[in-house]
Amino acid sequence: MLEADQQFVTRHRNRQDFYYINALGAAQRYRSGKAGVALAVLMAVVLLATTGVMELVTAALLGAGVMVFAGCCTPYEARQSVNWRVLIMMGAAIGFGKAMYTTGVAAVAATTLIDLMPPGQPIYSLGAIYVVAMVLTSIIGPVPTAGLLFPVLVEIAGPGGLDCNFTPFAVTLMMTAAASFASPSAYQTNLMVANAGGYKPFDFVRIGLPLNILVMITTLLIAPKVWPF
DSSP states (O other): OEEEOHHHHHHHTTOTTOSOEEEOOGGGOOOGGGHHHHHHHHHHHHHHHHTTSSOHHHHHHHHHHHHHHTTSSOHHHHHHTOOHHHHHHHHHHHHHHHHHHHHTHHHHHHHHHHHHSOTTOHHHHHHHHHHHHHHHHHHHOHHHHHHHHHHHHHHHHSTTTTOOOSHHHHHHHHHHHHOOOSOTTSSHHHHHHHHHHTOOHHHHHHHHHHHHHHHHHHHHHHHHHHSOO
């Protein structure tokens, strides 16, 4: 699947080497002469954030401003590239998660999950969290799932719960959100492939669920070894 200029599309539209070819719109045409500037700005943002000179958000906003000022993109293109749906979803999920923590719902959920697991075995709680996160991610997507479950994980690993290292729980949640293959709505790339390939939801379950289980087993084996409880 490719996005290319109109001449390329015209020449190769009927060739079987390409499944799907789409013409780039006027706003999508590349400014190859600015590639070096864009790469330099990207490297500067990463360097500023990793060395602690700036917070990641501050460095990213500064880099975005430099991109516009240097002509890598226009102000209109910058505004159009903001995915407001994702930002609103992230804000709502974080707010909902904070409400769960403040009202004590997260503590109740954490206590209930711990009580259902064998005592003194954090790995079982870790596995249960992965299964719950995998199901939620397949239904509502990775960002809301992370926002909803993060305060629950804080309570599980905290002094009132298992009183153990929080890192393996955070890594498990991150892996669940980043590797969800069993639903077309679990991630944007899943939807892109579903629309282009004409796949049905059951196709994702048939192929994606075994991949989800494989990633789950790998995560549960590696995370506690690298970051012990």
